[in-house]
Amino acid sequence: MTKQILSLHLGPVGDTTQEVKLLGQTLSVRRIGADGNQERVADLIREFDGKVDAIALEGMSAKLSLGSASVTHAVGDQLRKSATQTPVLDGNGIRGALERWAVRLVSEAQPGLFSQKNVLMVPGLNHRGLAAALEEKAVEVNYADSIIYFRLPTPLGSYVGLDRGAGPVLAQLKDEPFRRLFPLAGTPGVARTAAPFEHADVLAGDMGAIRRYAPAELKRKIIVVESASDEDIADLRGRGAEMVITTMPWENDDLARLPSPVIEAIFVALRPDPAAPLNEDTYLNLMADLVWTPKILRLKEESAQVNRFAFVIHPLSTRYIYKDKRLRYLRFLPEKLVEHYVAEISPMYLSRITGAVSPATGQRVEGILLTLGATPRELMRRDPSFTYRRLIKAARMSERMGARIMGLGAFTSVVGDAGITVAQKVDIAITSGNSLTVAATLETGKQAVIKMGATDLSQGKAMIVGATGSIGAVCARLLAQAIYNVVLVAPRPERLIALKRQIEAETPQAVVTIATRADEYLGDVDLIVTTTTALKTRIIDITRCKPGAVICDVARPPDISEEEAALRPDVLVIESGEILIPGDVDFGFDIGLPPKTAYACLAETTLLAMEGIFEDYTLGREIEMDRVKEIYRLFKKHGFQLAGMRSFDQYVTDEEIARKRAIADELRRDPARLQRLVADARHSREAVSVADAVKPKGFPASLSPQTVGAAAGALVALVGGLFFSRRKTGR
Numbered sequence: 255m256t257k258q259i260l261s262l263h264l265g266p267v268g269d270t271t272q273e274v275k276l277l278g279q280t281l282s283v284r285r286i287g288a289d290g291n292q293e294r295v296a297d298l299i300r301e302f303d304g305k306v307d308a309i310a311l312e313g314m315s316a317k318l319s320l321g322s323a324s325v326t327h328a329v330g331d332q333l334r335k336s337a338t339q340t341p342v343l344d345g346n347g348i349r350g351a352l353e354r355w356a357v358r359l360v361s362e363a364q365p366g367l368f369s370q371k372n373v374l375m376v377p378g379l380n381h382r383g384l385a386a387a388l389e390e391k392a393v394e395v396n397y398a399d400s401i402i403y404f405r406l407p408t409p410l411g412s413y414v415g416l417d418r419g420a421g422p423v424l425a426q427l428k429d430e431p432f433r434r435l436f437p438l439a440g441t442p443g444v445a446r447t448a449a450p451f452e453h454a455d456v457l458a459g460d461m462g463a464i465r466r467y468a469p470a471e472l473k474r475k476i477i478v479v480e481s482a483s484d485e486d487i488a489d490l491r492g493r494g495a496e497m498v499i500t501t502m503p504w505e506n507d508d509l510a511r512l513p514s515p516v517i518e519a520i521f522v523a524l525r526p527d528p529a530a531p532l533n534e535d536t537y538l539n540l541m542a543d544l545v546w547t548p549k550i551l552r553l554k555e556e557s558a559q560v561n562r563f564a565f566v567i568h569p570l571s572t573r574y575i576y577k578d579k580r581l582r583y584l585r586f587l588p589e590k591l592v593e594h595y596v597a598e599i600s601p602m603y604l605s606r607i608t609g610a611v612s613p614a615t616g617q618r619v620e621g622i623l624l625t626l627g628a629t630p631r632e633l634m635r636r637d638p639s640f641t642y643r644r645l646i647k648a649a650r651m652s653e654r655m656g657a658r659i660m661g662l663g664a665f666t667s668v669v670g671d672a673g674i675t676v677a678q679k680v681d682i683a684i685t686s687g688n689s690l691t692v693a694a695t696l697e698t699g700k701q702a703v704i705k706m707g708a709t710d711l712s713q714g715k716a717m718i719v720g721a722t723g724s725i726g727a728v729c730a731r732l733l734a735q736a737i738y739n740v741v742l743v744a745p746r747p748e749r750l751i752a753l754k755r756q757i758e759a760e761t762p763q764a765v766v767t768i769a770t771r772a773d774e775y776l777g778d779v780d781l782i783v784t785t786t787t788a789l790k791t792r793i794i795d796i797t798r799c800k801p802g803a804v805i806c807d808v809a810r811p812p813d814i815s816e817e818e819a820a821l822r823p824d825v826l827v828i829e830s831g832e833i834l835i836p837g838d839v840d841f842g843f844d845i846g847l848p849p850k851t852a853y854a855c856l857a858e859t860t861l862l863a864m865e866g867i868f869e870d871y872t873l874g875r876e877i878e879m880d881r882v883k884e885i886y887r888l889f890k891k892h893g894f895q896l897a898g899m900r901s902f903d904q905y906v907t908d909e910e911i912a913r914k915r916a917i918a919d920e921l922r923r924d925p926a927r928l929q930r931l932v933a934d935a936r937h938s939r940e941a942v943s944v945a946d947a948v949k950p951k952g953f954p955a956s957l958s959p960q961t962v963g964a965a966a967g968a969l970v971a972l973v974g975g976l977f978f979s980r981r982k983t984g985r
Contacts, residue, residue, distance in 0.1 A: 257281040257523040260302050261516045263312035264290050264432055274512070275505045276520055277543060283516060290433055292329060296336050304339035308519035313436035313462075315344045318427060319382050320399060321420035325428040327435075341522050341532055345514030348521060348537050349480070350383025352514065355541065356501035356548040357387035363547060365868055366682040368392050369653035371476070374409060374454035376464045377402050378416070379427070379435065384458055384478065384501065391681065393650070398450060398459075399423055402467050403434070407447045439465035439489070455654070461486050468493075481510040482551075491553040498553060503546040510549060563863040564622040564652030564682075565856050566601070566645065567663040567845065569629050570811050577844060578604070578625075597636075599627035601648035605842025610835050612864050612892040619863040622655050623843055624648045630665045630811055638670030642679075649680040658868040659683040661859030664810045672724055673873040685862060685871035687855025688725050691808065692877060693886040694831030694854040695725075695783060696732055697896060699806040702828055703781050705911050706802050706918070717741040717779040719772055719793055720786025722749035725808060728877040729783050731757055734764040741767045741775045744786075773798055780804065784813045797935040799825050801928060802918030806830060816902040821935035824918040826911060829900045833857035836893040848905075851897045858885060864892050 259274075259281055268287040273280055284306075288294040292314075299309055316330035334342045360367060368391035378385050378397035389395045396409035397416055400423065410419040427435060439462050448469040451457065457464050458478035465486065473494035479486075480502045487509070490498060500510035502517050521537045530536045569575045572593050576585045580602075584592045607621030626633075626644050633641055645666060652660045660682050662673055667686035677684040700711065708714055716733045720726040721742035734740050734757045742757075744750050750768040757766050769775060776782070776798040784793055785808045793813040794805065801824050807814050808830040819827040832851050839850045847853070852860065862871055865888050872881060899906040921928040 257308075257520075258306040259283045259308050259310065259516065259519045259523060260298075260306045261285045261310040261312060261512070261519065262288060262295050262298055262314075264288055264292075264295070264314070265438060274520065276503065276517075277524055277540065279524060281520055281523060283512065283520075292333070292432070296333055299333065299336040299342060302340065303337040306340055307523035309337060309340050309342045310515035310519040311342060311344045312513055312515050314432050315346060315380055315435075317344075317346055318379060318424055318435070319346075320379050320397070320424055321382070321385075321416040323420040323424050325424045327428055329432070341519075343515050343518040343522060343532070345516075345518050346380065347532060347534055348518045348541070349380065349514040350386075351534055351538065351541060352503070352517070353381065353384035353480075353501045354387045356499075357384065357391065359546075360499055360548050360550060361391060361681070364550065364658065366653045366658050366680075367476075368456065369681040370650040371455040371654060372396075372453055373456040373458055374398050374450055376451075376457050376459040376468065378410070378459065381459050388456070388458060388478075392456065393654070396450060396454070398446075398463075398467070401446050401450060402437075402463060403427060403430075405444060405446065407449075409450045436460060436462065437466050438462045439486070442466055465489055480513045483511065487551070487553070495553055498549075498551045500549045500551075503544050504549065509551055559616075559618050561617065561619045561863040561866060561868075562622070562655075562657045563619060563859050564624060564648070564655070564657035564660040565607075565663055565859050566624050566626065566648050566660065566666050567604075568626040568633070568666060569596075570664065571629055574846075575627070575629075578602075593629050593632060597626075597628035597632040601626055601644055601651060603651070607839065607841050607860075609838040609840050610860055610864065611837035613836050614892050615864075617864050617866070617892075618837075619860055621860060621863075622652055622657050623841065623845075624651060626666065633665045633669055638675075641666060641669040642675050645676045646679050649676060649682050649684070653680070653682045657682060659685060659859060659862055659871075661685050661687045661855055663687070663853065663855050667855060668724070672875055673870075677870045677873055683862075683868045683870050684873060685859055686724070686873060687853075687858040688877050689872040689881045689885040690833070690858035690861065690889065691830060691854040692725055692728050692732070692882050693889065694833060694857075694896060695806055695808050696729060696736075698828065698831035698899060699781050699783060699804060700736075701896075702804045702806065702826055702899060702911075705908070706804055706826055706915050708780060711737050714780040715739040715741070715778060716781040716783065717743060717772060717775060719743045719782065719784040719813075720809075721768075722746055722753055723785055724875045724877050726783070726785040727753055727875075728879055728882055729785065731760060731879060732882065733781075733783070734761045734766065737781070738763055739765045741769065741772075741779060743769050743772045743775075745770055776800070776803075781806065784809055786813070796822050796825060796827075797932050797939065801825075801921040802915060804828065812902075818939065819902070821938055822931070824914055824921055824931075826906070826914050827901050828906065829902075830854060832897040832900060833889075834895040834897050835860055836895075846903065848897070857889075857894060861885065861888050861892060861894060864888075 265287045267289045271284045274283050314330050314333055315327060316334045318325050318327050368388060371392045373388045373392045373395040375381060375385050375397045377399040379399055385395055396411040398409050400406040400410050410416050446467045451468050456476045461479040461482060471494055475495045476497045477490055477495050478499045481500050482498055502510035502514060504510040521540050572589050575596055576582050601624050604623040604625050607623055610619045649660050673684050673686050714737050716737045718726050718730040721730045722744040730740060730742055742750055742753060754766045754768050757764055773795055777800050782805045796818050803825050805814060805827045814827050832847055833854055834850055835852055835857060
């Protein structure tokens with residue numbers, strides 16, 4: 255027999271019946287409006303007492319709660335006692351648990367959605383569970399109860415804490431009519447202050463109160479309510495709201511249409527033991543049986559089609575610091591001073607990345623480009639916690655701006671534990687981008703070796719410098735499967751031994767040589783992949799390289815300088831593979847690459863957003879080969895492409911490669927000429943090194959200590975001003 259639910263509300267007179275499917279059963283829900291007449295509600299309760307399985311009272315609570323305080327509402331309590339046979343429910347028994355669960359499920363479905371958001375409870379009255387769950391995620395939760403009920407200009411939780419204000423608020427509300435406590439949509443007699451609503455990113459609470467008291471403009475707001483009607487959705491869409499989330503369960507995971515009192519009544523009707531008490535504990539097992547995801551409805555079509563990511567970069571040298579117009583005038587100050595103090599700046603917003611779209615799926619993505627102030631030298635000389643703190647700030651900025659995954663660029667991906675600590679401290683997904691860096695590097699290196707004349711890669715020999723690092727190790731393992739003779743170079747012998755054994759177990763036919771220095775083996779390898787940067791030592795002695803060798807320089811800053819590369823015109827030095835992102839991409843900032851071209855780590859973050867993968871992806875020192883293969887498959891799926899080979903910020907033409915190949919062929923035929931070239935190269939390199947050694951270090955000699963002190967003071971003031979400005983704007 256179909257269970258019968260009666261739901262009474264104070265809205266306009268009406269009488270409708272609908273079938274509802276929940277927990278595998280079909281119920282009949284009849285809703286009757288009393289047009290604000292509480293006596294009519296009492297009459298209806300008495301009329302249907304014993305004739306239905308449960309009665310729900312919408313907007314007529316027997317108990318009012320705010321924060322940790324609660325009071326009994328005399329009229330609501332009396333209404334519940336009007337029936338002697340049928341249970342009368344007001345939603346308080348299940349609302350808190352379902353709201354908490356809904357926030358958790360939404361956060362799992364869209365990590366970071368509530369993180370670093372400002373929440374305004376509209377109102378907090380009888381939404382203790384929702385408020386508590388959001389407080390765990392959001393940066394700030396305020397309560398509009400003081401604004402709604404007393405027309406005060408500020409919410410609770412800002413100047414007056416909730417615990418202090420809740421008691422007095424409830425004392426004033428406990429005898430108020432329900433139309434004031436749970437207002438319906440409409441125009442208020444007196445408009446409420448708009449500022450707290452405008453400050454909030456999330457408006458959570460009652461749909462009627464939000465529609466009635468919030469400003470007409472709700473651009474980019476997230477609305478969290480129990481349920482929503484088509485009229486509610488149309489109104490919020492017209493006011494510019496971005497998203498509606500309903501916290502009550504509904505069939506087919508659709509937008510919830512019935513509020514918590516009706517859901518509680520359904521639970522009561524479906525409880526296995528009719529004698530079980532009407533409390534939250536009785537309902538928990540029924541809740542656990544729900545196969546349900548809260549509905550997340552994006553109201554703007556263009557917003558629904560855009561996935562957002564963030565990416566963090568940092569200046570590779572002081573030259574990059576001056577590219578930002580806010581810091582451009584610092585070029586007149588001593589370089590070391592600028593480098594030291596700009597490192598202290600909090601993460602800064604640079605631009606929005608727009609225009610990326612998958613030709614395969616049509617999925618559009620947008621990015622947020624952020625920067626730290628530290629150069630590689632500053633990042634490496636400081637404790638990793640220095641970088642962690644700034645990356646955590648950047649992650650929280652990204653979450654607040656709507657990003658769901660954040661990529662770590664350049665040295666931010668290798669400092670400390672390579673992103674693991676940051677990922678543990680924030681809700682947004684994190685990736686170093688190194689999986690696609692590996693894939694792009696190896697593909698670019700393969701193409702370069704072929705263009706330099708190799709015909710059978712399996713007969714060649716490759717070297718990986720920095721082989722035990724996160725990128726180097728997986729490059730070594732994959733190269734050993736294609737070029738069976740590899741040389742692994744890294745400073746830690748114990749790690750080299752472990753990696754050699756791993757590769758030999760994975761690829762038994764591979765010949766693996768290990769060394770702590772590269773010099774002895776450079777004259778015998780065709781491809782060198784260098785993945786590590788030592789700021790004070792030379793990683794590769796290019797003069798020792800084999801004629802026609804290819805050096806793929808993944809490190810940032812690069813290991814091979816342009817001056818060093820010029821010493822060996824037969825050796826091809828290329829950057830790690832840069833990526834062309836599909837679409838009319840605009841980075842909004844000069845990242846040092848041609849238009850639409852991104853570093854592989856940035857491209858990976860874009861690609862994951864395009865595929866809708868919002869989970870930690872590439873983290874730590876050990877990159878999973880399966881991830882490298884998966885990201886390369888997605889690379890192909892979404893139409894990403896390798897950009898042309900580049901060397902020192904310039905594309906390498908086929909003509910240039912042909913010239914290098916011709917010189918290499920001549921040197922192979924004429925060993926004496928090769929010896930002369932190497933000797934001349936070493937002499938030229940030593941002359942350059944001596945010139946560099948006599949250059950003054952640190953502050954120019956012409957600067958007096960007083961000048962340095964004044965410059966430092968000005969720079970400290972700048973850093974403080976930028977930090978204060980960002981704190982003040984909150985954006």
